[in-house]
Amino acid sequence: MVETKNTSPPSVPPAEVDEVELYHAKSFWTKYVFSQDAKVIAIQYSGVAIAIGLVALVLSSLIRLQLGFPEMFDFITPETYYQFVTMHGMIMVVYLLTALFLGGFGNYLIPLMIGARDMSFPYVNMLSFWIYFLAVLVLVGSFFVPGGPTGAGWTLYPPQAILSGTPGGKGLGIILMLVSLALFIVGFTMGGLNYVVTVLQGRTRGMTMMRLPLTVWGIFTATVLALLAFPALLVATVMMLFDRLLETSFFMPSLVEFGDQLSYGGGSPILFQHLFWFFGHPEVYIVALPAFGIVSDLISTHARKNIFGYRMMVWAIVGIGALSFIVWAHHMYVSGMHPYFGFFFATTTLIIAVPTALKVYNWILTLWNGNIHLNTPMLFSLGFIVTFLNGGLTGLFLGNVIVDIPLSDTMFVVAHFHMVMGVAPILVVFGAIYHWYPKISGRMLDERLGKIHFWVTFVGSYLIFFPMHYIGLVGVPRRYPELGDAAFIPDSVATLNSFISLAAFIVGIAQILFLYNLFWSLRKGRPSGPNPWRATTLEWQTPHTPPAHGNFGPELPLVYRWPYDYSVPGASEDFLAQNDPGPLDSESST
C-alpha cells in the first residue's frame, strides 16, 4: 500500500490507496511510441484522430465543390461523390469524434481528474491505441484499392452496400471499411474497459462519485454507452462481411442484378437497420455526453461560478445515457414500421429532450450573474450552447413521425445532424483544446488567433447550415450529386448552394489558423504556469506542468471538496482547489 501523508487536518487518518505498479519506460520507443502512459496515448489518439479528421474535412470541401458548382469539376463523378460523402460521414462520426472524445480527452483527463497515476490496465490501453491506428490505416488503405472506398453512405445499408451498383460494393472498398470498423470496435472496447474501471476503482481518497468533475461523468457514461452499443455495429459488420464474402443471407434478400439472379435469398435489410441504429443512436450521445461534461466545466471555470444544479447535471447525464438506448428506431420511421412503434419511439425521443433541456437551462443559470471571461474557451462554450439548442430544436421536428416523413432524406436532416452532432461537439473540442492546451504543453495558445478562429468557425458554420435547413424544407433530397431540372426546386437553391460552398471553404481554410496556433504556441506561446485559469480540478494541481509520469509526484492528492468551489466567500482566492482543505478556521471538515 502506498501511504499518502497528509499534514493539514489532524483528524484524518492516512489514506490507503491501491498500490500502483507504474510501468517505467526505458527507451525512446517505449516512452513515446509504444507508450503505456495514458497522457502519451491520449496525444497519440488525438493526433491520429485530428489527422484523419483533416482528410474528412478535405472530403467535405470536395462534396461542397460538387454541390455548389455542379458539372464544373470533371474529377467528381457521381461515384466519387458517393465515396466522398460516405468516407466524410464515417470518419467524422467514428474515427474523429468518438476517438477524440474518449481516446483523446478520456485518456488525458480521467486519470488526472480523479487523482490516479495512470489507467488501470496501461498495457491494454496501449494496445487500444495501436489497434485504432491499424483501423485508421485500413480505412485509409481503402482509398487506394481498385474501385476505391465504399460509397454506400455512412449507414452502409444493405443490400446496396455490397452490390456492384455501389462504388466499392464489389471491390475491396466495402470489405476494408467493415474490417476497419471491426478493428476500431475491438480497439475501442479495450480502451473503454480502461476508462470505466479507472473511474470505478482508481479514484483517489475523498474523490467520491458525487465529487467527480462533470467532464469525467460525461466521458464515463459515454464509455458505458459505447461499450454496450458498439457490439451491435460489430455484429452488423461481421454478418455483412459474411454476406459479402461467403454469400450468406443475413441481410440480403433475393434479388436480380443486371439480369442475373443472385444467390442471396430471404435476408432482412431491416435487421441491419435495427442493428446499425441500435449502435447509431447511442453513438450520438457517445459524442454528446463528453461534450456536455466538458462544456459544464469550461463554463463554470470561465464564469468563476459553481455549476448550477450539479446533482441534476449528473442525473441528466445518466438519464440521457439510459434513454438513448430506446430511441433508435426514430432513424427508421420510413422503413415501414408499425405505427404504434413509431408512436413509441417518437414519445421516447421527446422524453429525452427533457433531461437535455435541463442541462441547457443549467448552463444558462450557471452563466447568470457569473463573472464571465469572454476568452476563447468561453466563446466556444457559448457557441456550443447556442448551436446545440438550434440542432435540438430541429430535432423536435424530426423526432415526430408525421413531420419526419416529408422531411426524411432531405437536406433538412443533413442540416439538423450537422448542427447537433457535427458543429456542436467540434466547438467543444476546440474549446477544450484551448482550455487544456496549457496543461498539456505548458504554454498558452495565442488568444487573438483563437478568437479569430472562433468567430470565423462559428459564424461560418451558421452560414453553411442555416440556409441548408431552407433548402431541405423546399424538398431538396440529400445524397444527390446533382439536382438537375426538377420542377419543385427553384433556381435560388443553386445560388444558395454556391453560397454555402463558399462559406464552407472559408471555414475549412480557417482551420489552418488553428493548426498554426497549435504548432506555433508549442514553442513560442506564453508560458502558462501550472494553473492559468485558476481552476479547481485536480489536473491543474499537479506538481509538474506538463504532468510528469505518474501525474502527482510522490503523494496522491486528497480531495476535500467538489470541483466547483469558485468565488467562495472568505477564501483567500476566488477558487478553492479540490485538494485544498480550505481555510483552517472554517467549520468545513467534519
Place this chain on the structure above:
Amino acid sequence: MTVVLIFLAVVLSTSIWWLSHQRLGAKPWLENGLDSLDHGSHRVSLPKAKVGLLVILAVVGMLFTLLFSSHFMRQEIEDWRSIPLPNMIWVNGILLLAASFYLQFALVAARREALQVKMLEIGAPKPVNIRHNEKNNNSVRYLLTNACVLTVAFLIGQLITWLELAGKGFFLSGNPSSSFFYVLTGLHGLHIIGGLAVLFHTTALSRSNIQLHKIVNKIDLCALYWHFLFFIWCAMIFVMLGWTYDPFIELCKRVIS
C-alpha cells in the same frame, strides 16, 4: 430486439443499483472535508481485474444477445428452415460444464490455500480440516490441467460438429439457420480460445514455483469466465433449438399485441 432490451435492462439496472449506493442525492457543495462524503461510497470492493472482467462479460453478453435477437428476427422470414443440431453438441456441453466445474474446484482449493497462508501470517492455530499444503498445491495443478484438457476437447468437439454438419450439406451459406449456427459457435469458440490463453498461463504458473495464493485471483477470473461462457453456450443451444420460439414466443407475442 426484445432479448437485447431485456439484457440491457439487466445491465443498466445493475449499474443504476450500484450508482444508487453512491449517494447520488448528496449535496457535494455543502459537504467539505475528506470523509464527509466517503461513507458508503468507496470503490467497488473487488480487485480491479475482476471489475474489468465483469465489464468485459457485459460487453460479450451484449454481443451474443444481439446475435440471438438477430436470430429471432431472421427466423420470422419464410425461407427459414431449422437445421437438425448434431448430437455431438450434448457431449460438448458436458465437456464445457466439466471444465467449468474443475475450475470452480480449483478455485476452492486455491482459496483454501490462500486462507491457510493468511492464517500462518497472523499466527492462528492450524485448523484440522485443512489439507496438507503440498497436497493442496498438487490438486490445484491437477484440476487446472484437467480444465485445460477438457476445454481443448470441447473445441475439438465443436470442430467435429462443424464437420458433421458440413458432411450433411449444411454450409455457412445456403441456409440461414446453419449460417447462424456457424457464426454463433464460431464466435463462442473464439471467446473460449481467448480465455484459454489466460488459463494456459495460469496453469503454467501453478506448475511453476509460484505460491498458489498469489494466483487465486487469476483462477477466480478464469472460473468466472468459464461459467459465463457455459451459460452463453446453453443460451445459444436454447435459441438454436427453437424451444424459445414456438410456444413461448407466440404466447409473448399474443400478450404484447
